Amino acid sequence: MAAAAAVGRLEMAALAWLALSLAVVTAVDRSNFKTCDQSSFCKRQRNVEAGSSPYRALLESLQLSQDSMKIQLINEANKVPLLLELYGLKGNMTRIRINELNPLKPRYEVPDVLVQDPPTTRLSVTGRDDNSVELSLGEGNHKLILTAKPFRMDLLEGRELVLSVNSRGLLVFEHLRQRKDSFSDKVSSTVVSIWDRIKNLFSREPPKEPASEGEGAAEASDAPSSAEQESTEKTEQGEEAPKGASETEEEPGSWEETFKTHTDSKPNGPTSVGLDFSFPGVENVYGIPEHADYLRLRTTEGGDPYRLYNLDVFQYELYNPMALYGSVPVLLAHNPQRTLGIFWLNAAETWVDVTSNTAGKTLFGKMLDYMQGGGETPQTDVRWMSESGIIDVFLLLGPSPNDIFQQYASLTGTQALPPLFALAYHQSRWNYNDEEDVSTVDNGFDEHDIPYDVIWLDIEHADGKRYFTWDPNKFPRPREMLQGLAAKRRKMVSIVDPHIKVDSAYRIHNEIRSRDFYVKTKDGSDYEGWCWPGSAGYPDFTNPEMRAWWSSMFGYDHYEGSMENLYTWNDMNEPSVFNGPEVTMHKDAVHQGGWEHRDIHNLYAFYVQMATAEGQVKRSGGLERPFVLTRGFFAGSQRYGAVWTGDNAAEWDHLKISIPMCLSLALVGISFCGADVGGFFKNPEPELLVRWYQAGAYQPFFRAHAHMDTTRREPWLFGEENKALIRDAVRQRYALLPFWYTLFYHSYRTGQPVMRPLWVEYPQDATTYAIDDQYLLGDALLVHPVTAQGARGVQVYLPGKGEVWYDVHTHQKLHAPQTHYLAVTMSSIPVYQRGGSIVARKERVRRSSDCMYNDPYTLYVALGPQGTAQGELFVDDGHTFSFETKGQYLHRRFSFSGNTLTASSADPKGSFETPAWIERVVILGAGKPAAVFLKQKDVAESRLDFTHEAETSVLTIRKPAVNIGADWSISLR
Ligand code: NOJ
Numbered sequence: 005m006a007a008a009a010a011v012g013r014l015e016m017a018a019l020a021w022l023a024l025s026l027a028v029v030t031a032v033d034r035s036n037f038k039t040c041d042q043s044s045f046c047k048r049q050r051n052v053e054a055g056s057s058p059y060r061a062l063l064e065s066l067q068l069s070q071d072s073m074k075i076q077l078i079n080e081a082n083k084v085p086l087l088l089e090l091y092g093l094k095g096n097m098t099r100i101r102i103n104e105l106n107p108l109k110p111r112y113e114v115p116d117v118l119v120q121d122p123p124t125t126r127l128s129v130t131g132r133d134d135n136s137v138e139l140s141l142g143e144g145n146h147k148l149i150l151t152a153k154p155f156r157m158d159l160l161e162g163r164e165l166v167l168s169v170n171s172r173g174l175l176v177f178e179h180l181r182q183r184k185d186s187f188s189d190k191v192s193s194t195v196v197s198i199w200d201r202i203k204n205l206f207s208r209e210p211p212k213e214p215a216s217e218g219e220g221a222a223e224a225s226d227a228p229s230s231a232e233q234e235s236t237e238k239t240e241q242g243e244e245a246p247k248g249a250s251e252t253e254e255e256p257g258s259w260e261e262t263f264k265t266h267t268d269s270k271p272n273g274p275t276s277v278g279l280d281f282s283f284p285g286v287e288n289v290y291g292i293p294e295h296a297d298y299l300r301l302r303t304t305e306g307g308d309p310y311r312l313y314n315l316d317v318f319q320y321e322l323y324n325p326m327a328l329y330g331s332v333p334v335l336l337a338h339n340p341q342r343t344l345g346i347f348w349l350n351a352a353e354t355w356v357d358v359t360s361n362t363a364g365k366t367l368f369g370k371m372l373d374y375m376q377g378g379g380e381t382p383q384t385d386v387r388w389m390s391e392s393g394i395i396d397v398f399l400l401l402g403p404s405p406n407d408i409f410q411q412y413a414s415l416t417g418t419q420a421l422p423p424l425f426a427l428a429y430h431q432s433r434w435n436y437n438d439e440e441d442v443s444t445v446d447n448g449f450d451e452h453d454i455p456y457d458v459i460w461l462d463i464e465h466a467d468g469k470r471y472f473t474w475d476p477n478k479f480p481r482p483r484e485m486l487q488g489l490a491a492k493r494r495k496m497v498s499i500v501d502p503h504i505k506v507d508s509a510y511r512i513h514n515e516i517r518s519r520d521f522y523v524k525t526k527d528g529s530d531y532e533g534w535c536w537p538g539s540a541g542y543p544d545f546t547n548p549e550m551r552a553w554w555s556s557m558f559g560y561d562h563y564e565g566s567m568e569n570l571y572t573w574n575d576m577n578e579p580s581v582f583n584g585p586e587v588t589m590h591k592d593a594v595h596q597g598g599w600e601h602r603d604i605h606n607l608y609a610f611y612v613q614m615a616t617a618e619g620q621v622k623r624s625g626g627l628e629r630p631f632v633l634t635r636g637f638f639a640g641s642q643r644y645g646a647v648w649t650g651d652n653a654a655e656w657d658h659l660k661i662s663i664p665m666c667l668s669l670a671l672v673g674i675s676f677c678g679a680d681v682g683g684f685f686k687n688p689e690p691e692l693l694v695r696w697y698q699a700g701a702y703q704p705f706f707r708a709h710a711h712m713d714t715t716r717r718e719p720w721l722f723g724e725e726n727k728a729l730i731r732d733a734v735r736q737r738y739a740l741l742p743f744w745y746t747l748f749y750h751s752y753r754t755g756q757p758v759m760r761p762l763w764v765e766y767p768q769d770a771t772t773y774a775i776d777d778q779y780l781l782g783d784a785l786l787v788h789p790v791t792a793q794g795a796r797g798v799q800v801y802l803p804g805k806g807e808v809w810y811d812v813h814t815h816q817k818l819h820a821p822q823t824h825y826l827a828v829t830m831s832s833i834p835v836y837q838r839g840g841s842i843v844a845r846k847e848r849v850r851r852s853s854d855c856m857y858n859d860p861y862t863l864y865v866a867l868g869p870q871g872t873a874q875g876e877l878f879v880d881d882g883h884t885f886s887f888e889t890k891g892q893y894l895h896r897r898f899s900f901s902g903n904t905l906t907a908s909s910a911d912p913k914g915s916f917e918t919p920a921w922i923e924r925v926v927i928l929g930a931g932k933p934a935a936v937f938l939k940q941k942d943v944a945e946s947r948l949d950f951t952h953e954a955e956t957s958v959l960t961i962r963k964p965a966v967n968i969g970a971d972w973s974i975s976l977r
């Protein structure tokens with residue numbers, strides 16, 4: 005009976021979700037998601053006030069070894085000792101780890117995200133007094149002053165203070181403890197939860213904690229507790245330490261926490277950690293995706309902190325700090341002198357407060373301060389708060405933005421080089437209904453002469469949402485379908501979600517169950533939640549054996565009907581649990597090793613994508629590069645594929661925000677980002693759809709996708725004019741594929757983002773700091789998509805003192821810096837090439853990127869103010885690891901100076917044969933030469949044909965007909 009009732013409830017929850025998802029809803033139901041106040045640890049931490057740190061560093065405990073400094077910190081209030089370890093890392097980074105000296109049991113430390121144990125440098129003590137010690141950090145000119153009481157650390161470059169740690173005294177470390185009086189606490193939290201429910205019954209507001217709870221909260225969890233102090237013993241250093249620590253007067257929510265109908269049993273009690281960082285002289289901070297917000301982070305004073313907790317947020321709202329599907333706990337701080345980074349390596353629910361002493365001041369106010377000499381130095385403070393784990397934080401000391409990218413990449417790896425097709429255009433919807441539908445859409449692209457590479461199958465393709473299977477009625481012959489696509493040199497992506505239908509007739513489920521690979525409930529049974537297939541189990545992706553098994557499921561013998569041209573989409577991997585707290589997994593669910601879901605939550609999606617990508621590599625015997633799209637992500641996810649921004653809507657603001665959302669990801673290593681073109685929910689009007697294609701064509705991951713409830717929107721369904729506009733946008737993407745591919749190669753090698761905020765390339769230009777309606781691709785193209793309805797023009801900021809930019813469509817030359825007004829029509833995609841750059845294109849129109857493989861190149865040489873330009877091109881087979889394992893690639897360099905364009909190798913380690921040649925060289929900003937000559941080694945000089953347009957100063961040199969791998973020079977005489 006009870007079981008049946010439970011199933012009934014589950015069904016209702018799922019039906020409610022589904023009903024919601026089908027209805028035209030306009031905004032997120034905020035009450036489904038916690039505010040900081042409703043997340044007990046966030047509330048406790050936020051109640052800790054600045055300026056009264058109870059921590060003292062025990063200078064006498066300091067130990068210096070080859071590569072690290074260790075020192076104990078004592079909480080003077082409860083006498084619990086912590087151990088702080090400090091490492092100077094190669095490449096100008098510092099790592100700080102803080103853990104309990106004697107935890108009751110180990111606390112979670114995030115594995116698998118760092119690509120290696122970061123190499124250390126030597127630390128040395130360079131000064132000392134009664135209350136402080138000064139360390140030199142090995143590399144650069146950095147010093148760290150550690151003050152004992154109150155504990156803080158200040159990092160200096162030369163004599164300049166660049167960063168302080170705990171200067172506001174917000175270090176919080178809730179030590180593991182035994183529950184003092186489980187009975188009375190239980191009673192009190194039960195009272196609170198009953199109270200919550202009663203209140204809930206009478207109010208439509210999200211449940212709030214009773215007022216009394218907030219009172220006295222200033223003495224939050226790390227406030228002195230007399231009983232605790234009584235129950236102490238001596239540490240090695242003679243300090244008092246807790247004796248199997250027990251606590252008194254815990255706040256409600258410490259040992260059990262209820263949100264809506266869900267109670268988190270919190271067997272370990274309060275375990276949160278937190279720390280503050282201050283950046284003097286800094287007004288601009290960025291990063292910590294994923295949020296649907298501006299690129300430049302805003303102060304969180306008076307509102308909620310930015311939340312990092314991977315969640316499936318239905319109909320997410322824009323311009324707020326609510327959590328979304330993925331989390332990268334990396335923040336960048338920037339001013340004209342330097343860029344710094346903080347990487348907070350913690351996978352638990354995390355909140356980040358940003359405060360600034362200049363927030364809210366107008367530019368005029370700031371100028372007035374400056375003129376009167378009375379203004380304070382601007383400063384931005386950030387405060388990190390995580391629910392469990394340890395403090396493990398990397399300070400990336402820059403000083404340039406590129407240094408930060410390199411530093412972060414040395415820790416978590418770089419963007420995987422995607423197979424070339426993945427950079428082309430993807431056609432998706434929920435769902436392409438059957439094989440015939442797939443074939444009709446596929447043919448549609450040929451009929452309408454629009455290139456495309458990949459068609460996607462959403463959840464309805466599988467047999468009853470049993471992933472790795474095909475619906476026998478709709479997709480009875482998957483291999484034939486895939487072969488049909490392969491014949492046109494196209495691919496398919498099928499969805500494989502990490503919730504597995506509980507069904508004893510489903511092989512995948514049976515195997516997972518028999519191998520005991522499912523996540524467990526707190527009571528040890530298999531965790532079950534509600535998702536697309538109904539009741540579902542969640543494989544424990546934190547278990548390496550489970551991941552290896554999962555990977556093997558992508559083998560052609562296991563995934564029946566699959567073929568080489570079938571790739572994967574991992575959705576719902578936050579994980580999404582329709583009937584779980586905040587639509588995700590219960591925090592007290594248990595993973596391998598006994599870790600709570602609480603500890604690993606933000607890592608789950610990372611592991612799903614990792615295991616899937618490894619499966620694709622394995623099925624090819626290690627030869628082929630994978631392509632996996634994921635919705636959830638964490639630091640390091642860049643190593644496994646692409647991400648997209650989830651369920652957006654067909655609204656202008658959603659188009660607009662796709663730019664800062666992808667830019668924020670790019671800043672923290674994840675370059676392969678895109679948004680559903682057209683918007684997922686609702687039906688775009690044709691103007692919006694066209695504008696979205698135009699914008700998407702210039703974003704890294706370019707896929708149209710739509711909710712099942714929307715009307716069909718293949719590009720030819722909107723009339724000839726709109727079709728032509730969409731076709732043109734897609735063709736622009738294809739022409740630039742060599743450029744995109746080279747950018748991705750560069751990102752893979754160096755960690756530099758593909759899509760860049762302007763300030764990354766122009767770090768001293770304060771005008772760029774808040775710009776997020778335009779961006780750079782590499783350092784060569786500046787894109788300002790039209791994102792406003794009925795736009796007649798856009799204001800484009802062209803940066804770079806003394807630089808020039810060329811409109812790529814008209815070739816008009818513009819001097820920078822300036823804000824240029826460009827009048828636009830429906831066909832305009834404002835894109836500018838920087839004078840001084842060379843961009844390679846392939847301009848023949850084909851069906852797919854693979855069909856263009858041997859096509860000739862056109863080089864666009866945009867002359868800089870000195871009449872020079874440089875550019876690069878990367879070429880390989882486009883899909884295997886041979887570029888890595890066998891050096892089979894070409895990395896070419898083109899350089900123009902002294903009226904001569906030269907092609908040479910940028911990297912002699914690579915070699916590769918390709919028939920592709922150069923059919924044209926277009927030089928922007930060139931005068932008319934009398935003659936043009938081509939010179940190749942051991943070949944007589946030959947004259948080349950050319951045309952020159954005096955009005956635009958465009959010189960077009962015809963048919964040099966040199967192989968793309970050859971060395972040559974072209975001189976204008
Ligand atoms: C949610 C995803 O965000 C969306 O893109 C997909 O179509 C649906 N799940 C169905 O799989």
